[in-house]
Amino acid sequence: MTPTTTSITHALDLADARHWTRQPPRRPAARLRHLLQTQDATTLAIRRFTRPETLTRWAQGHTANISPIQTRLIEREIYRSWQTAIRHKAHQRILEQHGCVTVQIRARFTYTTPHYEHDDPRLHYLTEELPAPHARALFEARHQDTHDDRLRRILADGIAEAYFFRALPPDQQQAAVTISDLHHVRFHY
Missing domain, CATH: 1.10.720 (Transcription Termination Factor Rho, Rna-binding Domain; Chain A, Domain 1)
Known part of the structure; x- marks a missing residue:
């Protein structure tokens, strides 16, 4: 079982460990x-x-x-x-072969629309497959050693598209989702 963490950077590093050659x-x-x-x-x-x-x-x-x-x-x-080179190759292979990047997250979210901001007090337990553009952005940001706040923003956008707004047409997805209280995150790919 993969350990969990509240750091998105470390959660990605833990998922990458499954691809190490030694x-x-x-x-x-x-x-x-x-x-x-x-x-x-x-x-x-x-x-x-x-x-x-x-x-x-x-x-x-x-x-x-x-x-x-x-x-x-x-x-x-x-x-x-x-093994950063192995990590890059694994990420590239996953993206080129339309591989699945699954995230398990336990967090609270904030929703922002043009008219108001709402903090949801519920703790959500979600397991979702990230849309390919968000997985690509997450990997690219990780390769650039981007700060965890930016990775959190990318992850929130991916979860918003995969879970919160999946039933809405793109022109109605006006809200932004922010991870306001992250309890744990785990990736699998």
């Missing part, structure tokens, strides 16, 4: 050695909320003082950067 290192020191080969220590330290010297020490195997939170952050970084 697994990443498992120990924090080995993961850091790989990350430090592909990224600058200062940049990586800023992303992992620590100092470059600390990362270098951990990569050398001195991981006694590494916290569980830092271990999870390092794991997320591995998932974010592992």
Whole structure:
């Protein structure tokens, strides 16, 4: 079973893991050695909320003082950067062969029309196949390392078309849907 998350970026990374041709290192020191080969220590330290010297020490195997939170952050970084070429090829193959990008989401939504905005207090549990243009936009934004807010907007538009407005003709789809409270999201493709 794939873990769930409230980060759309991480949820996409977790779904991409099913397409890896080999697994990443498992120990924090080995993961850091790989990350430090592909990224600058200062940049990586800023992303992992620590100092470059600390990362270098951990990569050398001195991981006694590494916290569980830092271990999870390092794991997320591995998932974010592992086998990017394989990830791109898998996304391209999915889109070219009209593959299905399914999203499972538990969230609250806000609806905005030209006349009013409505916060729906209900927690929606949805499993929907994203329309192809939204799946393509989501993959392209992910490849550009776009911020999670932009990915959330793309996902909300896709869910709006796939679920909320599917019975309406395009000229009547005047409302915009926003994810106002995301509890979890999971992708499968």
